[in-house]
Amino acid sequence: MARYDFLIVGGGIVGAAIAYRLAPHGRVAILEKEAQPGYHATGRSTATFVESYGGQAAHLLTVASRGFLESPPAGFCDGALLARRGNLRFARPGQREQLAQTLAACGQRIPDLAIISQQDALALCPPLRPELVDCALYEPRAADMDVHAIHQGYLRAARAQGADIYTETPLEHIERPTEGNPGRRQDARHWRIHAKDRVIEARWLINAAGAWADNIARLAGVRPLGITPKRRTVVTFTPPAGGAIDHWPLVRDADESFYFKPFGGDILLTPADETPLAPCDAQPEEIDIAIALARMQAATGIAPSHLASRWAGLRSFTRDERPAIGRAADEPYFFWAAGLGGYGIQTSPAIGFMTAHLLADAPLPTAVEADLTALIPDLAPARFS
Ligand SMILES: Cc1cc2nc3c(=O)[nH]c(=O)nc-3n(C[C@H](O)[C@H](O)[C@H](O)COP(=O)(O)OP(=O)(O)OC[C@H]3O[C@@H](n4cnc5c(N)ncnc54)[C@H](O)[C@@H]3O)c2cc1C
Incomplete structure (x- = not known):
């Protein structure tokens, strides 16, 4: 049976950005139900990067993402990710x-x-x-984005750092980690995931299932957020x-x-x-x-x-139209990365930074540290409790 530190449900742009950032910090896998990870929202966007778009949270996340999209690390992609549009x-x-x-x-x-x-x-x-x-x-400075190159860049770099990506593998059933239950078969500290013909254990379950995020919460016995x-x-x-x-x-x-x-x-x-x-x-x-x-x-x-x-x-x-990024209030090893509305592509670098910071204590980029730190409580799913 495969065992991971971080199991990400959903291989769209959000799951891919998170896998890329978490891969240096532990064993990572993505579960994606479709053959193509960009089949849903990620592959259907209008591919625009607009820093004044959305509310204040979207604005700050987008500003914090510009540096990465303008100057991605060497080898991340072949060409530019942004092309000026206005x-x-x-x-x-x-x-x-x-x-x-x-x-x-x-x-x-x-x-x-x-x-x-x-x-x-x-x-x-x-x-x-x-x-x-x-x-x-x-x-x-608003720009067109090469969404395919950004998405494939995350997935390729995550794989290169050891992440496993399971496509055509829908998550179907979840056994919760229940401490102190001697009748359980699995290690009590790990989730046990049933996906197609696979059984996978993971310490952290990361919900990046886009439109299906509340369904994943229900399967995990976690309170849905009303997405x-x-x-x-x-x-x-x-x-x-x-x-x-x-x-x-x-x-x-x-x-x-x-x-x-x-x-x-x-x-x-x-x-x-x-x-x-x-x-x-x-x-x-x-x-x-x-x-x-x-x-x-x-x-x-x-x-x-x-x-x-x-x-x-x-x-x-989400109900307040701000993304939900953070631990579930009712289950500390369940992490929400959902509710990205109409700005999930342009904010994906910042979502990756924040998640790796919250789950693996990775430092935030200095230039955007203050803004992202200030946003953490605003985006915490506990605000819906
Ligand atoms: C018309 C349109 C225009 C847009 N324009 C822009 C734009 O200009 N700029 C911008 O930044 N954003 C834009 N967006 C928003 C952006 O596309 C989304 O915010 C972003 O793609 C969300 O990414 P995601 O990874 O959360 O969701 P998705 O890409 O939907 O990924 C979620 C994945 O989870 C998988 N999944 C669900 N359930 C399971 C399960 N049980 N097991 C395994 N896998 C599962 C799904 O198959 C899916 O691939 C637009 C969206 C639309 C629809």
Whole structure:
């Protein structure tokens, strides 16, 4: 029987980042139910790194992740992980205050984040209808991410440090470590995991199961946190003939009722839908696609006649929309790394740092130590007890 110090459930970006950071500190394994570890949320994102996105916790985690994504260690990947895109969040008349609030909250840590005029916003994305744009918050350092390279980089480096990665191996049953129970077969200090045809023992169980995180808690006899998966739909289409789009930033409105950006010669568009769903292999619905196209046309006049691709994925949220990173309040050897919402890729380096710090006492990078240390109590799952 295999025995590990750290068993991570879920091989998406969060489980992979954690495996990478924990591998130097003990025996690590990932259990992933799919053949491809990026099959669910990780492989369905819109791949954007925006430091002003999400609430304060997402902002600090993203800022703390930039250094790694900009300058990954030698051998981690073949090319750059970030490519400058820019993020233009425009305010309709009467919405300027929303942008001012974001600027006040994030401006200190994001160089060059600024409110720009209508004229400057239209210069960055000419098809926007002037009457809809009062001004915009522009983040020039926002970037497109190479999600595949980041994810594969974590997995490859974890393996190179001795981690085992079991794909097509769904966790199905968990025996809890119960101290002082002489009738138990297993070592009382270890979880015993049944996954497909494997039985695995582990000291620590790390829940990085994305939309399924509450299910894993239930299997372990741990109180679920009330994590809600929400579907988000994406389409891509060919831009109108004659328009040069490659230099456009990612464009969204202040309320995030839709956003779009250039995507490999096409335009990627989402209606920013948030439909609560049970964990599943999410698929796009026609109604959400129609809403996306209508919002694009209303804001820019662009009416796509043919879609190149469409997909949907689940973004999973805790009740306060902050990630849950830390030990379960009711089970000290069960660790939550879940509820990464719409920023799990861009925050994955910081999630890896924090988890290795909390579980293996690994030092936090000096440049971001103060911010991450301050976040630890804010992200602790015990806040839901
Ligand atoms: C449309 C869309 C756009 C997004 N855009 C961005 C963006 O621009 N930037 C950004 O940073 N983030 C973005 N996100 C969010 C990001 O994709 C997620 O936060 C992130 O992928 C979550 O990673 P994860 O590892 O927690 O989840 P997942 O990638 O879903 O991984 C969880 C894994 O657990 C596995 N699992 C579940 N149950 C079991 C079991 N019983 N046994 C074994 N394995 C199990 C699943 O198979 C899955 O592979 C977006 C998401 C969507 C859907």
